Amino acid sequence: MSIDRLKLRWNGWGWVDAPDVLGEKADAVWDWMGKTFGVDPLPSTPPKPLSEIELPQPKLSSVVVDRLRRMLAPDRVKTDDYERAFHARGQSYHDLLYLRAGRVDTAPDAVIYPISADECLAVVQFAASEHVAMIPYGGGSSVVGGVTAQAGRGQSGAVTMDMTLMDQLLDIDEEALVARVQAGIYGPQLEDALQARGYTLGHYPQSFEFSTLGGWIAPRSAGHQSNRYGTAEEWVVSARLATPKGMWTTEGFPNSAAGPQMRDIVAGSEGALGVITEAEVRLHHMPEVKDYRGYVFPEFAAGVSALREIMQVGLPNAMVRLSDPDETFFYNALDSGGVTTDSPAHFCIMLVGLEGDQTTVDCAREQTKAITKEHGGMHMGEGLGEKWYATRFDTPYLRDPMMDHGLGVDTLETCTRWSNVIPLHDAVCEAITKALDRNAPAPDTRSIVMSHLSHSYADGSSLYFTFAFPQNLDREVQQWTAVKAAASDAITASGGTISHHHGVGTDHLPWLEQEKGPVGMAVLKAIKDEVDPASILNPGKLIAGP
Ligand SMILES: Cc1cc2nc3c(=O)[nH]c(=O)nc-3n(C[C@H](O)[C@H](O)[C@H](O)COP(=O)(O)OP(=O)(O)OC[C@H]3O[C@@H](n4cnc5c(N)ncnc54)[C@H](O)[C@@H]3O)c2cc1C
Helix, strand or coil: CCCCHHHECCCCCCECCCCCCCHHHHHHHHHHHHHHHCCCCCCCCCCCCHHHCCCCCCCCCHHHHHHHHHHCCHHHEECCHHHHHHCCCCCCHHHHHHHHHCCCCCCCCEEECCCCHHHHHHHHHHHHHHCCEEEEECCCCCCCCCCCCCCCCCCCCEEEEECCCCCCEEEEECCCCEEEEECCCEHHHHHHHHHCCCEECCCCCCCHHHCEHHHHHCCCCCCCCHHHHCCHHHHEEEEEEEECCEEEECCCCCCCCCCCCCHHHHCCCCCCCCEEEEEEEECEECCCEEEEEEEEECCHHHHHHHHHHHHHCCCCCCEEEEECHHHHHHHHHHHCCCCCCCCCCCCEEEEEEEEECHHHHHHHHHHHHHHHHHCCCEEEECHHHHHHHHCCCCHHHHHHHHHHCCEEEEEEEEEEEHHHHHHHHHHHHHHHHHHHHHCCCCCCCCCEEEEEEEEECCCEEEEEEEEEEECCCCCHHHHHHHHHHHHHHHHHHCCCCCCCCCCCCCCCHHHHHHHHHHHHHHHHHHHHHHHCCCCCECCCCCCCCC
C-alpha cells in the first residue's frame, strides 16, 4: 500500500498534518464566513477523539475470525479500534457527522487485506457460506454511504475487504494502449507508474489522492478531465471479479455486438456484485501541452450556451467548468480572504482545459475564444486556469475546518439535457435553499447554495451543487437528511439523474427506482440474486436487501 493509513484522518479528509488550506488568509476568511452565514463569532465544534469513543461490540465469532486469519495471514486480519473506526464509513458529510460526534454505531467486526485474486475469491465464498457481510473497500472516499460497514438482516457480522495491498501495474499492451492493473492501487501510485512509461489514464477525480482504481470503476466515477479521457465506464476495457459463484472475467474487446457487455454491469456494481480484483484500462500518451485558462460571462445562461456549443461542435477539450454566479462569488471571496462585494454579481467564470499536441491545443484555444466571444464571454488569460490546476485537490481540505467552526458543507450532482440545465439548476438551488432555511439554527442565519457545470456531452451536462450553511447543532443529522431529501426530490422531479458520478450507495437508493423503473429494478435484483444469492456483498448498497 502506497499510503500509511495511520497518517490519514480517520474521521475527515486527507493527511493529519496537512497545512492549513487557508494559510495566512485564515482569520480573514473565518471572519467573513461568520458574517456571511450570520453566526458571528463562529462556534468551536471539534470532533471527538477516537480514544473517547466506544465502538460497537464485534458480532463475528472468534471461530470465523480465526478461519480468516488462516486463509490470509494473521497480520492481514485486523480487529483493532483504529482499523474498525477508519473503515466504519466513507467520506460524505453525513458520514462525518457520525464519526466526528463519536457515534460510531456501525463498524466492521474485522478488516481484511487480501493480496491476490485467489484470496479474494476464497474469502468471498467463505463469507457466503457463513452469512457474513463483505464490504469491498478501496480508498473509502465514497460520498453516498457506499462503504458503510453494515451487515444485512440475519447476517452474522460484517467484514470490510480493504483492497489497497493489491496495488500493482501488471502489464501494458503498448500496441493497444491498454494497461492491466490491480484494483487497489491509489490514484497517485497508478499515474506515477504509467507516467514513468510515457502514458496516462487521465482520471483525476477531486479525491484522486485517496481513491483507488476499483473504487473508481465500481461507482462509475468521473475525473476532472473526463471530456478528454472519459468517465470510468468509458475507459474500463475489462474487469475481473471475485464473486460467491466464482471468478467473473468480463469481455475485453475494443467493441462487440455479442449481446449486452458485462463491463457495463460491472461499472456501477458498487461492490454489490463482486470484488474487482483487477481491470484493464485505456491509456493515452502523455499530452505534449496542457493549457488551462479562464473566461468570464456576464450571466450564467450565456456561459451555458457557450459550453453547449463547445461540446456540440466537437471541440477537443479536457475540461470545461462553468461556475454559476454564487460559486464564482464564493471562490472569489475565499481567494481574496473575504475581500469581496456583499452579494453575488451576475457574472460567472468558465475554466477551459485543453490537453494534447501543440497544434490541436492551439487550434482548439482559438476556436474556444471565438465561441465564447460570440456568447458574450471575455478571455481572462491563463492565470485563473493555472491557479485552479495547481490547487485542484485542495478544496476538500476546507470541509473539516468548517465543521470545526459549526459550519456544514456538502455536495451533490446530477446530469440532464441542455434544454433542462437552467430549469433544473434553478429548481435544485431553490429546493436546497428552502430546506436549509426551514432547518436553520436561527431565523437570521444564512446559507450559500452554488453550482457548476462540468463533465459535459453533446446532449447535456452534469451539474454539481455545493451548499454551505450554519449547522443546526445537536440536530445536524436531521438537518442534513431534510436537505438531502429536498434536493433529491427536486432533481428527480426536474428530470435529472440521481447521480452523474457519485453512485447510489445507501443515500440515493430511495430515488433509484424512479429512473430505472420497476422492470429495470427487477433486472438488477435478478443479477444480484444470481451472483450473490446470500446477499453478502455490500448489503443495502445499490440494491435493497431482502
Ligand atoms: C473530497 C471528495 C472529492 C470527490 N471527488 C470526486 C470526483 O471528482 N469524481 C468522482 O467521481 N467522485 C468523487 N468523489 C467520490 C469518490 O471519491 C469516488 O466515488 C471514488 O471513485 C471512490 O473511490 P474509492 O477508492 O475511495 O472507493 P471506496 O469509497 O472505497 O468505494 C466506493 C464504492 O466502490 C466499491 N468498491 C471499492 N473498491 C472496490 C473493488 N475493488 N471491487 C468492488 N467494489 C469496490 C465500494 O464497495 C463502494 O461501493 C469524491 C469524494 C470526496 C470525499
